[in-house]
Amino acid sequence: MSKTLLSFRELPRGLQSAALLSVCLAAFAAFAAWAEDPPGVELRIENHRFTPAEIVVPAHRPVVIHIKNLDATAEEFDSSALKVEKVIAGHGEGSVHLRPLAPGRYPFKGEYHEATAQGVVVAK
Amino acid sequence: MLGAAVITFREVIEAGLIVGIVLAASHGVVGRGRVVSAGIALGVLGAALLAAFADQLNAAFVGSGQELFQAAILLAAVVMLAWHNIWMASHGRAMAREMRALGTDVSEGRRPVRMLGMVVGIAVLREGSEVVLFLYGIAAAGGVSGLGILGGGVIGLAGGVLVAALMYRGLLAIPAGRLFAVTGWLITLLAAGMASQAVVFLQQGGYAAILAEPLWDTRWLLAEDSILGRLAHTLVGYTDQPDGLQLLAYGATILAITMLARTVRASHQRAQARLAAESRFG
Numbered sequence: 001m002s003k004t005l006l007s008f009r010e011l012p013r014g015l016q017s018a019a020l021l022s023v024c025l026a027a028f029a030a031f032a033a034w035a036e037d038p039p040g041v042e043l044r045i046e047n048h049r050f051t052p053a054e055i056v057v058p059a060h061r062p063v064v065i066h067i068k069n070l071d072a073t074a075e076e077f078d079s080s081a082l083k084v085e086k087v088i089a090g091h092g093e094g095s096v097h098l099r100p101l102a103p104g105r106y107p108f109k110g111e112y113h114e115a116t117a118q119g120v121v122v123a124k
Numbered sequence: 125m126l127g128a129a130v131i132t133f134r135e136v137i138e139a140g141l142i143v144g145i146v147l148a149a150s151h152g153v154v155g156r157g158r159v160v161s162a163g164i165a166l167g168v169l170g171a172a173l174l175a176a177f178a179d180q181l182n183a184a185f186v187g188s189g190q191e192l193f194q195a196a197i198l199l200a201a202v203v204m205l206a207w208h209n210i211w212m213a214s215h216g217r218a219m220a221r222e223m224r225a226l227g228t229d230v231s232e233g234r235r236p237v238r239m240l241g242m243v244v245g246i247a248v249l250r251e252g253s254e255v256v257l258f259l260y261g262i263a264a265a266g267g268v269s270g271l272g273i274l275g276g277g278v279i280g281l282a283g284g285v286l287v288a289a290l291m292y293r294g295l296l297a298i299p300a301g302r303l304f305a306v307t308g309w310l311i312t313l314l315a316a317g318m319a320s321q322a323v324v325f326l327q328q329g330g331y332a333a334i335l336a337e338p339l340w341d342t343r344w345l346l347a348e349d350s351i352l353g354r355l356a357h358t359l360v361g362y363t364d365q366p367d368g369l370q371l372l373a374y375g376a377t378i379l380a381i382t383m384l385a386r387t388v389r390a391s392h393q394r395a396q397a398r399l400a401a402e403s404r405f406g
Contacts, residue, residue, distance in 0.1 A: 074261055
């Protein structure tokens with residue numbers, strides 16, 4: 001049966017590392033679930049604008065932004081500085097977990113309405 | 125119309141690059157056009173569904189269903205790309221020999237080209253749903269005619285097709301004997317980049333809140349949101365501020381794929397040598 005595509009017994013070492021990796025990932029996920037919820041900030045989208053347009057958060061700490069879209073059409077909360085992209089459906093809402101930020105200004109935008117939907121996260 | 129064209133193009137670049145790589149990696153396989161087309165068609169269908177149910181999906185997991193979904197399909201794509209490379213490790217050498225000897229149309233049709241077709245579908249699904257929502261948004265806002273939106277979408281899409289064609293043509297310029305070695309590496313890096321992107325989505329959804337601080341910043345060298353940065357992001361998973369968990373996922377993916385491929389190749393060669401010895405002496 002040398003033609004068998006992948007006889008799993010033939011690759012114990014590789015499989016072991018793969019299994020180890022998935023166990024690690026599962027442990028990470030479990031750890032993350034155990035960690036307590038970070039502080040939250042509310043953000044609204046209305047008439048394709050963000051309110052508040054400037055969000056102040058503590059530096060070096062994880063933060064959650066709860067986004068509520070009051071418009072009828074979808075918006076994509078997008079920031080290359082924050083490494084975040086998330087579609088919020090029309091009349092929908094969603095949360096975005098930010099990574100811990102070094103002090104500074106991190107602009108974000110609504111990708112579908114760039115002309116008006118602009119904002120910034122300020123980490124202090 | 126221009127706005128629609130620009131956004132559509134920006135979203136379809138990634139899918140275009142992946143289609144180009146997949147077409148090159150499946151060079152010489154009978155019926156691959158059908159498989160890739162099916163992948164694109166399913167991706168478009170899925171994108172429309174995803175756009176329509178974005179809100180329900182999100183609400184299903186305390187406002188973060190989208191992130192879970194994105195991470196899940198990205199990881200599925202990583203597994204399929206890995207599978208393709210591991211399969212090629214045991215059959216690729218023979219195929220390259222065949223191609224050189226007999227031309228390009230004799231390769232066996234058993235190759236896991238369906239895996240690659242699904243990867244194309246996933247790429248189209250991810251980018252396509254954003255295009256759908258965006259174009260729908262402009263249509264709903266009024267101001268731009270339906271024809272203008274359609275025209276913009278078509279122009280942007282044509283740009284994506286051009287990217288795919290360029291990628292494919294460029295790769296085919298590589299001599300046949302080395303083509304699969306190159307596409308193998310491209311696919312490994314593609315998979316590593318997707319694994320790293322999946323980590324970003326898990327972090328964004330609050331499912332992996334560890335090692336999340338950026339390790340360095342190479343924005344001064346290449347910004348991720350520049351055109352070149354986006355290309356590098358898609359092709360090799362470039363990011364200007366990687367965090368620890370991303371780096372770990374990136375490295376682990378490359379390591380896992382190359383190690384598995386090497387193990388499979390070695391055992392395949394042993395089996396072939398044994399067969400050869402048996403036919404000589406047995």
